[in-house]
Amino acid sequence: MEKSMERENIIKKLESELNGVEKLSDLANVKAMFLGREGIVTKLSSKMKEIPNEEKREYGKFLNEIKNEVEEKINFKFQELSDKELKEKLIKDAIDITLPGRKIKKGSLHPLTRITEEFEDLFVSMGYTVYSGVEVESDENCFQKLNIPKGHPARDAQDTFYLKDEFENFLLRSQTSTAQARAMEENTDKGPIRIICPGKVYRRDEDATHSHQFMQIEGLVIDHDVSMADLKGTLELFCKKILGEKTKVRFRPSFFPFTEPSVEVDVTCFKCGGRGCNLCKDTGWIEVLGAGMVHPNVLEMGGYDSKKYQGFAFGTGIDRFAMFKYAIPDIRTIYANDIRFLSQFDRKDVD
Ligand code: DAH
Numbered sequence: 394m395e396k397s398m399e400r401e402n403i404i405k406k407l408e409s410e411l412n413g414v415e416k417l418s419d420l421a422n423v424k425a426m427f428l429g430r431e432g433i434v435t436k437l438s439s440k441m442k443e444i445p446n447e448e449k450r451e452y453g454k455f456l457n458e459i460k461n462e463v464e465e466k467i468n469f470k471f472q473e474l475s476d477k478e479l480k481e482k483l484i485k486d487a488i489d490i491t492l493p494g495r496k497i498k499k500g501s502l503h504p505l506t507r508i509t510e511e512f513e514d515l516f517v518s519m520g521y522t523v524y525s526g527v528e529v530e531s532d533e534n535c536f537q538k539l540n541i542p543k544g545h546p547a548r549d550a551q552d553t554f555y556l557k558d559e560f561e562n563f564l565l566r567s568q569t570s571t572a573q574a575r576a577m578e579e580n581t582d583k584g585p586i587r588i589i590c591p592g593k594v595y596r597r598d599e600d601a602t603h604s605h606q607f608m609q610i611e612g613l614v615i616d617h618d619v620s621m622a623d624l625k626g627t628l629e630l631f632c633k634k635i636l637g638e639k640t641k642v643r644f645r646p647s648f649f650p651f652t653e654p655s656v657e658v659d660v661t662c663f664k665c666g667g668r669g670c671n672l673c674k675d676t677g678w679i680e681v682l683g684a685g686m687v688h689p690n691v692l693e694m695g696g697y698d699s700k701k702y703q704g705f706a707f708g709t710g711i712d713r714f715a716m717f718k719y720a721i722p723d724i725r726t727i728y729a730n731d732i733r734f735l736s737q738f739d740r741k742d743v744d
Contacts, residue, residue, distance in 0.1 A: 396455050400462075403433060407463055417474045420467065427463050434460050504715045504738050505608055505727060509591045512610050512711070515634050516589045519627070521612070524588040526572040528595075532562050538574035538694045539651040547650050552597045554605075565595035569611035570651060570708055573687070576613060577695025585616040586704070591711065601723045608711035615687065615697060615704035621654070624684055624705035632660050632681065635714070641667065643678060652685020652706055663717050672717075679717065682709045 410423045427434050437456060444452045502510075513523050532543075541547050551567035572590035580586055591610040599605050614623070629642045640660050647657040659680050662673035669675040684707035689699035697704075712724055719738070721727060726734050 396452075399437075400455070400459050403427075403437075403459060404462060404466075406433070407466055411466060411470045414470060414474070417471070417478060420471055420474060423470075424467050427467070428460070434463055501735065501738050503735065504719055504721075505711055507738070508711050508714050508718065509608070509610070511635060512589065512591060515631065516612065519630075521587045521589050524572055524576055524590045525592060526566070526569065526575050526590050528566055528593055529556070529563055530566040530571045530575075532564060534574040534578075535564060535566050535568070535571045538578075538691065539570055540688050540690050540694075541650045545650065553595050554597070567596050568594055568708065569609040570706065572611050573613050573651065573691065573706055574695060577615070577692075577697060583696055583698075585614075585702075587614050587616075588612070601725070602716075604712070604724045604728060606728065607724065609708055610711055612707045613687070613704060614706075615692070615702055617702060619686075619703040619705055621686060621705070624656075624686065624707070627705075628658055628682060628684060628707060632658070636660055636663060639666070647683065647685075649683055649685055651688050651691045653688045655683070655685035658682035658684060658707075664720075681713065682707050684708070 407423070407427060410426065414420050414423055426432055429435065434456075437459070441449065441452060441456070517523065535553075536542070536545070536548060536551075553567040554565045555561065556563040569590045569592055572588065572592075576586055576588055576590075589610055589612045592608065593606055594609050595606050596603070597605065612627075614627075625644060628644075632642045633640050640663075643659045644656045645659065647655045649655040657680055659678040661667035662670060662677055662679050664670050664672040665677065667677040669677050673679050684705065687704035687706050692699040692702055692704065712727055715721060715727060716724060
């Protein structure tokens with residue numbers, strides 16, 4: 394066959410094969426069909442040995458040209474298909490940056506955590522340190538060292554959960570006042586103390602306003618020349634800072650075994666401002682704290698010389714403050730961890 398005819402046929406066949414190729418992966422088959430070991434162009438080269446010597450040179454040139462042309466066309470197709478596949482991939486994998494992002498649900502501080510932190514910030518600013526104590530406490534620290542010996546009637550109001558067998562002397566603390574006994578004992582140099590102790594306490598109660606587990610915060614100051622005036626000043630400041638400057642504070646004589654004299658502290662009702670409403674049972678006042686001067690027996694049992702040292706202590710319920718502040722009618726909702734309840738506190742407090 395005339396060489397130019399042959400060349401034309403090969404190129405035509407190549408073009409028609411290439412026309413049918415739509416994917417890069419199929420292009421390899423066409424390449425093999427022409428340039429592979431059994432390929433059309435390869436077979437032509439093997440004919441070289443049959444070519445008379447004087448024509449070999451020209452035949453070689455013909456082979457080279459055809460090979461180059463075939464390669465060029467295949468490469469061109471390769472480039473074309475690569476571009477096409479890349480474009481398709483870019484379109485398919487494109488990210489629509491105009492789509493709004495998915496909202497991440499942010500948690501919020503639990504109302505008890507909020508109030509605890511508010512208390513802590515205030516007292517730390519007055520030079521107190523935060524002391525945590527322990528929740529599984531000895532009978533001694535929870536009661537005896539607070540002037541409440543075994544059989545004392547004050548224990549009745551604080552019935553709690555007791556441990557068994559070899560731990561029968563231990564219980565879940567019923568009041569954060571236990572921190573008083575602990576802190577005095579741990580303070581081995583018997584110097585001044587100024588602490589607050591927020592934390593969980595436990596009692597055998599359960600109704601809408603009492604939970605078997607709730608939170609208190611205790612304060613204890615021990616130093617030389619501490620008087621009832623210090624107690625009054627501190628607690629008045631505390632109530633006004635937490636509940637608002639307009640709040641009036643009233644001290645009523647009371648009894649606690651570990652303080653003498655003892656007081657209960659009332660504040661003007663947050664809801665009606667003192668005029669009288671259902672929250673304050675028409676009295677205009679709400680009781681918020683127990684407090685008093687540390688009983689000399691308690692100081693002595695804690696290793697302090699009651700002739701040289703005096704102190705004052707106070708305790709209040711954190712849940713109680715949360716219930717008032719956020720108008721929560723049932724204490725149990727505070728502990729149920731229901732997201733619908735908790736998410737209501739997902740906002741910044743406005744002063
Ligand atoms: N611990 C007492 C209670 O749970 C509250 C209390 C009263 C604490 C008087 C005190 C205090 O430190 O002085 O009812």
